[in-house]
Amino acid sequence: MAEFIDLVLLAMLALTALWIIFLKDLFAVVMLFGIYSFLSALIFVNLDAVDVAFTEASVGAGISTVLMLGTLALTGRQEKERLSTRSKLLPLFVVTLTGAALIYGTLDMPPFGHPDNPVHQHVAPRYIEESPKEVGLPNMVTSVLASYRGFDTLGETVVVFSAFIGVFSLLGVRRKKKKDLESGLESHRVLQVIAKVIIPLVILFALYVQFHGDFGPGGGFQAGVIAAAAFILYALVFGLPKAFAVVGPKFLQWMAAFGVLLYASVGLYSMYKGGNFLDYNQLAADPIAGQHYGIIIIELGVGFTVFAVMLNIFYAFGSQAERSNVQ
Amino acid sequence: MPLAVRLRGQTSSELYPRLLQLLDRRFSDDGRFYIVISANNLVKKIVGLNVFQTSVFMLYISMGKVTGGTAPIVVEGVTQYSNPLPHVLILTAIVVGVATTAVGLSLIVRIKRAYGTVEENEFDNKKDDAI
Numbered sequence: 001m002a003e004f005i006d007l008v009l010l011a012m013l014a015l016t017a018l019w020i021i022f023l024k025d026l027f028a029v030v031m032l033f034g035i036y037s038f039l040s041a042l043i044f045v046n047l048d049a050v051d052v053a054f055t056e057a058s059v060g061a062g063i064s065t066v067l068m069l070g071t072l073a074l075t076g077r078q079e080k081e082r083l084s085t086r087s088k089l090l091p092l093f094v095v096t097l098t099g100a101a102l103i104y105g106t107l108d109m110p111p112f113g114h115p116d117n118p119v120h121q122h123v124a125p126r127y128i129e130e131s132p133k134e135v136g137l138p139n140m141v142t143s144v145l146a147s148y149r150g151f152d153t154l155g156e157t158v159v160v161f162s163a164f165i166g167v168f169s170l171l172g173v174r175r176k177k178k179k180d181l182e183s184g185l186e187s188h189r190v191l192q193v194i195a196k197v198i199i200p201l202v203i204l205f206a207l208y209v210q211f212h213g214d215f216g217p218g219g220g221f222q223a224g225v226i227a228a229a230a231f232i233l234y235a236l237v238f239g240l241p242k243a244f245a246v247v248g249p250k251f252l253q254w255m256a257a258f259g260v261l262l263y264a265s266v267g268l269y270s271m272y273k274g275g276n277f278l279d280y281n282q283l284a285a286d287p288i289a290g291q292h293y294g295i296i297i298i299e300l301g302v303g304f305t306v307f308a309v310m311l312n313i314f315y316a317f318g319s320q321a322e323r324s325n326v327q
Numbered sequence: 328m329p330l331a332v333r334l335r336g337q338t339s340s341e342l343y344p345r346l347l348q349l350l351d352r353r354f355s356d357d358g359r360f361y362i363v364i365s366a367n368n369l370v371k372k373i374v375g376l377n378v379f380q381t382s383v384f385m386l387y388i389s390m391g392k393v394t395g396g397t398a399p400i401v402v403e404g405v406t407q408y409s410n411p412l413p414h415v416l417i418l419t420a421i422v423v424g425v426a427t428t429a430v431g432l433s434l435i436v437r438i439k440r441a442y443g444t445v446e447e448n449e450f451d452n453k454k455d456d457a458i
Contacts, residue, residue, distance in 0.1 A: 005330065020365040030388060033374045040381045048398045049410035055421045055448055056381070064377060064425050071370055071432040075445045095398040113394030115407070120393065124410045140411040141418065153428045156419040163426030171434040221422045254353060273353055306422065313429045320436055 009043050012104030026080045027145055028070040034051035054209075058225045063310055066232060072316035116219040133240040134289040135215045137295070145219065146295040150278040153264050153298070157305050161260050171316040173249040180327040188237070190281070195237040197263040202230035209304050214292075223305025232314050240318050249315050252308040263298045369435045369445040373428060380424050387413045 016036045023029050037060035044053035110117040131143040145153055149215035213219030235243035267278040275282035280294025366372045374397050391413035399411035 020374060020378060021369075028376055031369055033377060037381060038379055039387060043385060044388055047388050047392045048396060049391065049414045049417070052384070052388060052400045052414050052417050052421070055418050056384070057420050059425045060381060061379070062429055067425075067429055067432055068370065068374065071373075071435055074436050075370060075439045079366075079371055080446050080449075112389065113392050113396075115393050115396075117390070119390050119413070120410050124412050127407050127411055132401050140399040140401070140408070141414045143417045144411050145418065153419060159423050160426045163423075163430050166430040167433045170430070170437055185396065217398075222420065225422075241424070264401055309426070313433075316433065317436070 004190050006043060006046055009039055010115070010206055013039050013043075020225055025077065026079055027077045028071055029070060029079075030065055034061045034065040034105065037064070051139075051219070051222075054217050055225075058222050058229070062229055063225055063314075066314065067317060070165055070314070070320075074317075094234050110278070123182075134242030135291045135295070137291075138187055139167055139213065139215060139217070142214050142295065142299075146298055147291060148282060150267075150280075150294075150298065153302065154267070154278070156190070156262075157260055157263055157302050160255055160309050161305055164256055164312060166318050167313050168253075173311065173315045174317050195233055199230050199234055202233070203227055206230065210299065211296075213299060214295060223299075224303040224308075227303075227307045228310035228314070232309050235314065235318060239271065240315065242317075247311065249312055251314070252312040256305050256308035256312065259303070261301075261302045262304065263301035264303070266294055266297050367447050368440065369447065370432075373431050373435070374430075377424070377428060384417045384420065387417050 001247045005326055012135065013036060016032050016039065020029050020032050020036070023032070036058055041053040041057040041061065044050075044056060052214065110119075127144050127148065131140050131148070132138065134141040135142050135147050209218035209226060211219060220279035231243060231247060266280075266283075270278055270282045272277045273282035278294070278298075280291045281287040283290035283293045353420040366375055392408035393407060394408045396409040397405055399408045399414065435445055442450055444450070
């Protein structure tokens with residue numbers, strides 16, 4: 001049954017990707033990309049990767065789609081018909097060749113889902129058997145993410161932070177001078193009322209995902225993105241100036257940096273206590289309690305950074321769009 | 328040819344997951360790549376890159392699956408879990424992916440501002456003095 005569902009989902013994925021190739025309307029292309037992301041999230045659920053599915057649904061289908069739409073608002077929604085200056089056959093040939101090579105490569109891969117595959121032999125058994133005892137959390141993905149590979153995750157948080165610096169140096173957020181600028185969807189009364197009901201629930205859900213990530217699917221990455229989505233909804237419906245009044249770009253800049261520093265300072269504190277960098281066992285007398293403290297704090301740091309970066313990137317794109325509307 | 332040989336040697340119960348895996352891998356990396364190379368519009372290229380990236384994620388996650396296993400969250404009475412390691416790697420890769428996508432998109436916005444177009448073949452006759 002699971003295989004059948006997989007096949008159906010894969011067929012739908014292939015169809016979506018084909019449509020993406022042929023459509024010229026970029027708005028439809030971006031929406032199809034959102035659908036593609038959701039479909040792949042479903043496949044991830046079917047392959048037992050619930051945390052990944054969660055992230056893909058909130059990040060891939062949510063934030064990526066919003067950012068692409070923000071870009072389309074600035075660059076135009078129609079792809080121009082290409083004049084036949086270059087042949088389409090060459091890329092097709094290259095891709096077919098690459099695809100054939102990849103399929104040839106998969107023939108030597110170990111059988112799908114077999115427990116004795118090499119990928120399940122190295123560190124995975126230790127994570128599966130020992131992490132509930134060593135770290136004391138039921139969700140192994142959180143244990144590995146925040147504790148065993150905590151240094152790795154620190155690096156990824158820094159990458160998110162530097163992407164934010166990149167977007168900022170390229171675009172920057174412009175504060176509005178004119179107060180009377182048409183912004184948001186002021187005339188859509190129904191949307192405004194519905195948004196007011198939904199936004200607190202979304203924020204509540206983000207907090208649940210943040211703090212329940214140790215026990216079920218979720219964690220700082222997903223929670224940050226979901227919380228950012230709540231504020232993005234607010235900014236879309238009520239306009240950027242009002243959103244700036246709630247959480248300003250300046251505050252978010254501090255918040256993004258604070259998240260990274262909070263994460264790194266946990267590592268430094270554990271060194272101060274005599275352990276290695278990010279060795280949570282040192283944080284409390286009881287190693288398990290120390291692990292809990294460490295993971296909660298660094299997940300908070302990740303949540304702060306991801307929330308601030310995603311929202312501020314949206315602000316950067318949104319304020320560009322409003323500027324070009326005025327001109 | 329090797330495909331046919333490999334498939335013929337297996338019983339039908341083995342064949343189905345094997346086919347699935349082949350399909351999975353096939354859709355994983357082939358085809359999507361085409362958009363990245365052939366699309367003329369830069370936004371569409373970014374969409375293609377993202378689709379391509381998601382497919383690579385699927386390849387990784389499919390390796391972590393254990394038949395009969397369950398999601399790697401401890402439950403009483405369950406002994407067989409799927410491999411949590413690929414999940415962790417891909418989870419962070421997704422977030423880093425959206426961050427790099429944002430940088431790419433803001434580059435496109437700047438390109439539009441400087442050249443007035445985001446179509447690849449229209450750059451040739453534009454001067455870059457508008458920056």
